[in-house]
Amino acid sequence: MGTVDVWVSDTLPPLGLVKVITAPDVDKNAPDAMQIPSATMELSATGKGAKPVITKKPKPFDAKKMSGLVGGSGDK
Numbered sequence: 660m661g662t663v664d665v666w667v668s669d670t671l672p673p674l675g676l677v678k679v680i681t682a683p684d685v686d687k688n689a690p691d692a693m694q695i696p697s698a699t700m701e702l703s704a705t706g707k708g709a710k711p712v713i714t715k716k717p718k719p720f721d722a723k724k725m726s727g728l729v730g731g732s733g734d735k
Contacts, residue, residue: 660684661695677702 661683667675683695 671705
């Protein structure tokens with residue numbers, strides 16, 4: 660399916676992710692518009708003092724509210 664190269668550092672908590680390069684294989688049976696391009700993600704900066712964006716208390720999961728969404732049966 661291709662290759663994925665990942666660079667990590669133990670000095671960058673919590674994930675340590677520095678760089679990721681993906682190079683998918685070419686699917687010779689698929690049209691050009693369906694080919695997945697290569698991609699690179701690279702850490703550009705680090706910082707301190709971040710604050711959480713979500714500040715509300717979490718609510719318990721309610722499966723009934725999720726029915727009808729992607730993969731749901733649609734029954735309510």
